[in-house]
Structure formats: C-alpha cells, structure tokens
Amino acid sequence: MKISVLGAGAIGTMLGGLIRDNDPSCQVLLFGRGQHIQTIQDSGRVHLHGPWPTREVPVEATDNPADLVGSDMVLVTVKSQATAEAIASVAPYLGSAIVVSVQNGFNDEALLQHVAEERLVMGITATNVTVPEPGSASLQFKGTIVVGPNSKGTNAASATAATKTLEKTGFRVFEESNVEGVRYNKLAINSPGYAASLSQSNFITEAVCHKEWRNIVGKPLAEECLRVFDTAGVQLANIPKLPDIRKFHGFMKKLDSPLLGIFVSTGAKLIFNRRPIQFSLYQDLLKGKGTEVDHTLGEIVRLAERNGITAPYNQMVIDLAKEIEARGAGQFLTREEVIQRFRSLSTR
Numbered sequence: 001m002k003i004s005v006l007g008a009g010a011i012g013t014m015l016g017g018l019i020r021d022n023d024p025s026c027q028v029l030l031f032g033r034g035q036h037i038q039t040i041q042d043s044g045r046v047h048l049h050g051p052w053p054t055r056e057v058p059v060e061a062t063d064n065p066a067d068l069v070g071s072d073m074v075l076v077t078v079k080s081q082a083t084a085e086a087i088a089s090v091a092p093y094l095g096s097a098i099v100v101s102v103q104n105g106f107n108d109e110a111l112l113q114h115v116a117e118e119r120l121v122m123g124i125t126a127t128n129v130t131v132p133e134p135g136s137a138s139l140q141f142k143g144t145i146v147v148g149p150n151s152k153g154t155n156a157a158s159a160t161a162a163t164k165t166l167e168k169t170g171f172r173v174f175e176e177s178n179v180e181g182v183r184y185n186k187l188a189i190n191s192p193g194y195a196a197s198l199s200q201s202n203f204i205t206e207a208v209c210h211k212e213w214r215n216i217v218g219k220p221l222a223e224e225c226l227r228v229f230d231t232a233g234v235q236l237a238n239i240p241k242l243p244d245i246r247k248f249h250g251f252m253k254k255l256d257s258p259l260l261g262i263f264v265s266t267g268a269k270l271i272f273n274r275r276p277i278q279f280s281l282y283q284d285l286l287k288g289k290g291t292e293v294d295h296t297l298g299e300i301v302r303l304a305e306r307n308g309i310t311a312p313y314n315q316m317v318i319d320l321a322k323e324i325e326a327r328g329a330g331q332f333l334t335r336e337e338v339i340q341r342f343r344s345l346s347t348r
Helices: 010-022 036-044 080-093 107-113 154-168 179-197 203-208 210-233 245-252 262-272 282-289 296-306 310-326 335-346
Strands: 002-006 027-031 044-051 054-059 060-062 073-076 100-104 120-130 137-149 172-175
Touching: 002 010, 002 080, 010 027, 010 044, 010 054, 010 060, 010 073, 010 100, 010 120, 010 137, 010 154, 027 036, 027 073, 036 044, 036 054, 054 210, 073 080, 073 154, 080 107, 100 107, 100 137, 100 154, 107 120, 120 154, 120 179, 137 154, 137 179, 154 172, 179 203, 179 210, 179 245, 179 296, 179 310, 203 210, 210 245, 210 310, 210 335, 282 310, 310 335
Parallel strands: 002 027, 002 073, 027 060, 044 137, 073 100, 100 120, 137 172
Antiparallel strands: 044 054, 120 137
16 A cells, blocks of 8 residues: 655654554655655655654655655645645646545645545644654654544545554544534634744643733633634534543633642643643744644634634734744744733723
C-alpha cells in the first residue's frame, strides 16, 4: 500500500512516519518543500521523538508532484491557506487514491474541485507535534484522530478505509458520523488557544489560569463560539476522550471558584508547566510564517455573518495575529496588551 502525505510538516511527518514504523509493508511518501523535506530526502529516513526512544524510520520524501502516482491514499496535512494550490498541483497524479484531509479549518470546497466526493474524507487530529529540527518530528502527547463520512454517506467506504489506515499510527482513531460537528468543536477549542499564542503564553498555566485573561479573553471567546453555533444550528460532536468547548468553558468557570479554583489551578500547573500545549498558530508566528487563522477562526466569523450575527472576539484574534505577522518573526504582544485589546470590545 502506498500512502502519500501532502504537506508533510509536523503533523504529516509524524503520521506518515508512524504508519511506516508500525507497518513496514506500507510505502510512505512525504511530499513538501524546504529544508525539512530535503533533509529527509537526503537521508532516506525521519527521526521521530515522543514517549519512546527516538526512532529512525525509513521513508521517501519528494518535492515532485508526479511522485504521488500510484498512491492508494493521500493524507492532506498542508496548511489550510495552501490547500487550493497544493491539491491542484497533485491532481493529475491522484488517480483513484482516497484523499483524507487531516487539517484545521474547512477546506472541503477547495478539495472537491479536484477529488470526487466518494473518495474525499474529512477529518481532524487533536495532538501536539513540532519540528525541532529539519528531518525530525516530536510528539508532545499521544493524539486523537477523527474522520467520518459526509452527510449523504456517499464516501462511507472511503471513510472506513481511512480509519483502518490511520489506526496504523498508534493514535486513537474514531469514525464519527457527525464529523462536521467534531471539526467545529476543534475550531472552538483552538479559539482561546490561538488567543494565548498571541503573547507566547502557556495556554493553561499563563492564560486560562490567569483570572484577568480568562474573564476578558478566554471565556468570551468560548461563549461567542457557542452562540454562533447555536444560531447556525450546528450540532457539535465531542472529540472522543478530549474536552469539548462546553466542558472547557465549564472548566474555566470552575477556576473562578475561590476554593475549587485554587485546587484545579494547582493541578493544571503541575501538568502543563512540564508539557505545554503549542498551537500551530504560535509555531507559525514564532517562525514568521504565514498563518492559517483566516481559514480557521475565519470560518467561525463567516458562519456568524451567514446567520446575521457577528463574532468580534474571534475577529480580534485574527486581527492581532495579522498584526504580529506584519511585525516579523517572534514579535509577539504581551499578555497585558492582549487583555487590553480584548477589553476594548466590551466598551463598544
């Protein structure tokens, strides 16, 4: 079986590498550009770091779209803003491959321009992977992947095939009938996480556990997401074994309790000071790369507008992310500056 990864950055490299490591009968091809792919191409292997001794896994790497010929399955892990260009570049070489989107955001329309509906499977992953150096990928904690059929069920067989293949990663993999609800849930969790990234703040210990940030930034973002979803009639579905946005909002409210809040905060800090969550937005801003915030939180803003309401808090995250992009690599705001900018929304 030939599995190709379109846009093999942190997530794609880890998924492809784990599939090859756990099932050597699979031929894995990592497609991308830059020093990361060049390093893998030169060595013929990728270094995988995680809760295990470092693994050196033999894989192929390329920047030539024609090398995707003969793929049985293509995992799309490219950044959302690059989806249209990436899928167009490989479209002549896809053949009858099943195409599986494991991305943030809603990129269905761009993918359907080049992939038949019955061969396209949409999904998400909730995990934390970084590229510490070219040729390597580091898993911060074990991930969860959710895929599922579309609302008409026309791709049901492809969704089941995708589930079986992705199980080779060793991640928890779930097939969910309401995958759209899972994807919106993931966007909503990302919303306050992206806001914390604007100031390089540890999401849990320096943002959520900080009372002023939580009440002026975190909770309003979660509440706005829920309001938009309710207005639009979106039926949320849980990411199995992970908190959904409603539970996360409840967690933030618990932190406001004088006694319970101290206990919960202390426990959270013990865990997340050692293993901080790094969102993709933070990694992109740190490196001065273009972000996909328009395609992630922008979907929440557009969903609100389509239903006659606004989402100013999510729009603020987008605006501040673009402001940091314009400043240059690593030129973040302070936590206090972020709080002040969000405070201005409550006075409008």
